[in-house]
Amino acid sequence: MLRLEDICLKLGSFELRNVSLEIKDGEYLVLLGPTGTGKTVLLETIAGLHRPGRGKIFLKGQDFTMMRPETRHLGVVYQDYALFPHLNIYRNIAFGLRLRGESKASIKIEVDRIAGFLDIRHLLRRRITNLSGGERQRVALARALVMKPHVLLLDEPLSALDRSTRDRLQRELKRIHREIGVTIFHITHDLSEAFFLGDRLAVMKDGEIQQEGLPDEVLGRPVNRFVAGLLGIENFIPATVREHGKIEIDGLGLINSDIPVSASGGESQIDLTVPGWAVEIFPEKGRDAYLWQGKMHIRNVNHTDGHSEIELAHESGVSLRTTISRREATGLPNSLADGSEVMTGLLREGVHWVSRDDKV
Amino acid sequence: MRSFKRRSGFDLVFALLGLILIILVVIPLFRMIVSANPEVMRSTMADGEVMSSIFLTLRAAFWATVFCAFFGVPLAYMLARRKFPGKSLVQGLVDLPVMIPHTAAGIALLMVYGRNFFLGRAFDGLGISFVGTEAGISLAMAYVSLPFLVNSARDGFALVDPKLERVARTLGASQWQSFYKVTLPLAWRPILSGGIMMWARGISEFGAVIVLAYHPMIAPVLIWERFQAYGLKYAQPVAVLLIILCLIIFAILRWLAERRREA
Numbered sequence: 001m002l003r004l005e006d007i008c009l010k011l012g013s014f015e016l017r018n019v020s021l022e023i024k025d026g027e028y029l030v031l032l033g034p035t036g037t038g039k040t041v042l043l044e045t046i047a048g049l050h051r052p053g054r055g056k057i058f059l060k061g062q063d064f065t066m067m068r069p070e071t072r073h074l075g076v077v078y079q080d081y082a083l084f085p086h087l088n089i090y091r092n093i094a095f096g097l098r099l100r101g102e103s104k105a106s107i108k109i110e111v112d113r114i115a116g117f118l119d120i121r122h123l124l125r126r127r128i129t130n131l132s133g134g135e136r137q138r139v140a141l142a143r144a145l146v147m148k149p150h151v152l153l154l155d156e157p158l159s160a161l162d163r164s165t166r167d168r169l170q171r172e173l174k175r176i177h178r179e180i181g182v183t184i185f186h187i188t189h190d191l192s193e194a195f196f197l198g199d200r201l202a203v204m205k206d207g208e209i210q211q212e213g214l215p216d217e218v219l220g221r222p223v224n225r226f227v228a229g230l231l232g233i234e235n236f237i238p239a240t241v242r243e244h245g246k247i248e249i250d251g252l253g254l255i256n257s258d259i260p261v262s263a264s265g266g267e268s269q270i271d272l273t274v275p276g277w278a279v280e281i282f283p284e285k286g287r288d289a290y291l292w293q294g295k296m297h298i299r300n301v302n303h304t305d306g307h308s309e310i311e312l313a314h315e316s317g318v319s320l321r322t323t324i325s326r327r328e329a330t331g332l333p334n335s336l337a338d339g340s341e342v343m344t345g346l347l348r349e350g351v352h353w354v355s356r357d358d359k360v
Numbered sequence: 361m362r363s364f365k366r367r368s369g370f371d372l373v374f375a376l377l378g379l380i381l382i383i384l385v386v387i388p389l390f391r392m393i394v395s396a397n398p399e400v401m402r403s404t405m406a407d408g409e410v411m412s413s414i415f416l417t418l419r420a421a422f423w424a425t426v427f428c429a430f431f432g433v434p435l436a437y438m439l440a441r442r443k444f445p446g447k448s449l450v451q452g453l454v455d456l457p458v459m460i461p462h463t464a465a466g467i468a469l470l471m472v473y474g475r476n477f478f479l480g481r482a483f484d485g486l487g488i489s490f491v492g493t494e495a496g497i498s499l500a501m502a503y504v505s506l507p508f509l510v511n512s513a514r515d516g517f518a519l520v521d522p523k524l525e526r527v528a529r530t531l532g533a534s535q536w537q538s539f540y541k542v543t544l545p546l547a548w549r550p551i552l553s554g555g556i557m558m559w560a561r562g563i564s565e566f567g568a569v570i571v572l573a574y575h576p577m578i579a580p581v582l583i584w585e586r587f588q589a590y591g592l593k594y595a596q597p598v599a600v601l602l603i604i605l606c607l608i609i610f611a612i613l614r615w616l617a618e619r620r621r622e623a
Binding site for chain 2: 049096147
């Protein structure tokens, strides 16, 4: 188990503030955050490349904080691969084993095994210059994995790749994790990557961990508006908690709600968080599943491959965004033309809230 | 690269301007070399004083370069990689020898390494004298030409992605090993190229050397002396010989330094 305790560090324009995290053995933890938020600094701090100003790092109960990077046995893979340009593929992968002083024969066996596992055996004699991005990333992974690291640290490993290569390598990372069972700490700014890969997610902003938990937990209950926005939640509806179980949505009226808002001291201002999937357009009235339902006008429709992004407007001025698939769209009686009136509902299980004060 | 046929007016003007500069460089050398009398050249090459002074020049400049590489490469690395207080001052100091007149540099060196200063006396006590010796020649050459090596090595180090060193560390390399196995193999070309430049600059040094060590005579001093004592006719063959030798050596070194880049 890797445990970060209260890590503080200032490095140039980056700052880590009281970062505490736990990565269990064999777990795939994804740290999600926008670019420039200090994710790479955190990863390099774990690797021992920066010394924290305060806080401690433990691995399997042992204090790592002051240990040199070369003695930590952690593997690092960077976004731009950082392969050694003066060495061929074989020597890149063998770099650490040679430093460790292993025999030529055993190095060959190990390099061969990991190259076979990652399907790059045919590249071993090549120079790195004419490899594709995907191939380079496999080589970088092989170079780290061949050392059998305690934890594999991945710094935006898929961000430099084109979409189809990224999808392929994403599945490959999952396979590596499943078959080798290595503990992985993966940082990214990409939401779908985080959900695809992460056993658990942590969300970071300005050097601070905002939230941590299982993907569904985080998505279902973002702790603040920043996390909700980062998770791709499209709609924030201002509302006021009137009394227990009653919420007044500005413009949509008073609704009964079992949203557990702790109305400490009477009324409080909140934002309802409504992901696009929780905004439904439906043919007829009458489902209990809706927190609120009513007529809305279609204001804007954009079609992407297989989906339609729809902007809806209520007469009170409240507007909502949702995305529906082509198949859903064909089930509707009305056409999805601009200006047409549709029945709209907010799915009870999709709607949560964040308090108004932590505006971002 | 664009084909020659499709060159624009822009390219033509720039190429012409550049060409004028190249001609300025080449004409004097060309004129001197073609006007050399083969008979005189032969006798010059047989002249023991000339040959030994040329070899002295090459040797002294070589040791100056080796000496500076030993201290200058680490300095270049620090300048490329680390932030430290007074860094721009250090960088300025490295560049300083290029800017001061070299005779002035020679006089400054004489004041420190001569017998009138404790440093000169201390070295003297160790049996090392810098006045009128080959060591003094190397010292003067090193002093005025070290910026070429240090700056080139610094630029070379700056081109090596620091992430490569970091990855090496996580793969079990100590800081020394990561420098030796990753950084140096990737930066050797600019370092070597800086070394060649420094050596060449050392060979051509006159001002600083003549103050500190008129004797033993390096080739530039010998050329000067023959010009003063006997005139152009006797100075020219020595100059031609030195230029031809230097051209050959640097052509070979440049070729060696470029060769593996192609491969």
